[in-house]
Amino acid sequence: MRKSVIFDMDGTLFQTNKILELSLEDTFNYLKSLGKWDGHTPIEKYREIMGVPLPEVWETLLPNHTMKIREEVNQYFLETLVENIHRGKGALYPHVESILTHLKENDYSLFIASNGLTTYLEAIVTQYHLDRWVSEVFSIEQIQTLNKSDLVKRIIDKYDVKAGAVVGDRLSDIKAAKENGLISIGCRFDFAKEEELSQADFVVNDLMELENLLIKK
Template sequence: MIQALIFDMDGTLFQTDKILELSLDDTFEHLRSLHQWDTVTPIDTYRKIMGVPLPQVWETLLPNHSNEVREQTNAYFLERLIGNIKSGKGALYPNVKEVLRHLKENHCSIYIASNGLTEYLKAIVSYYNLDKWVTETFSIQQIESLNKSDLVKSIIKKYNITKAAVVGDRLSDIKAAKDNGFVSIGCNFDFAREDELAQADMVIDDLMELKEILPKLR
């Protein structure tokens, strides 16, 4: 019997693209004002690496900048993301609350395991009241290795989970499931890639499909 579902956040529960470009533009405009950037915002590059931990993001987007500048940029970007969330410019994917409510009513524990930073995740959970259904939200910041498989392992250990599924849109989610002996459910949403989803045990196009899948897993 499946005891729990462990969800990714960005590109799975939260439509990150609604605030991503806006927040990146804010951030790179800030860098331009400091004369640390002189060209367009690299939104396409970011989309290709969406889902990796933020330190890796800034190594990719700012390859010729110092670690100090990357850290300052990361802090500013996080500030803008949170500001845009709190001002209602983001959105959950369709049916998120209905599905989470259904899972909770059917005695399935719900967790979030995300490569997002702690304060960013708190802003989303708080704004959309997700803690009504989610037992706990885990950030990659809590794991020294910055590896999602290790993050999921920490959830297993804390809550003594033996049967679960990991739901997410990227390869790190699929690997996190497989590395821990769980079912992997790939989400064919905005940032998903066909070659990565091909490695999942099953693929969904809408979170509502989880209502039909759960009884089969049990």
């Protein structure tokens, strides 16, 4: 029986922290230019909630702003993220290409399920040629509920996944695995929280550890 691995993108495959501060700073400077923000860029607050869908991000960071302003900011932020990706400001985590190659060579089907928006995910896939290994990338935009568990279920249903794992750094990834009968593997990377990782079946500090967890089983 062929197995599958479903990866999160931000904080799992892609080092979002390398472009996060740049893009967020630029976005809040834009808000200041509109006279809609006064103060420091809430980078630490964003780090705390990293991994949630963007509508929830702006509800948290801009609780007193209108929906129209949030949507405008969301679009500006997305465009800035994509620009920084194409300018080579981001990076994959160490050994991403190696582990994806090993998994593919061992007949694993590989997917990405992310709370990121489609345009953003496509920019990362294009920049780093992830389509060499990944069968399909799924964005939270495709799910009305904005729930990672439902997004993973869509992959399972579409590709008739019978066994496998979800690899990610946040609780939403761990829950998505458990609620769909898959192995949960937490990544102790930039945005991970120990209280969330404690709920995973396994935790890795480096993606190459997946070789022992998955391939050599």
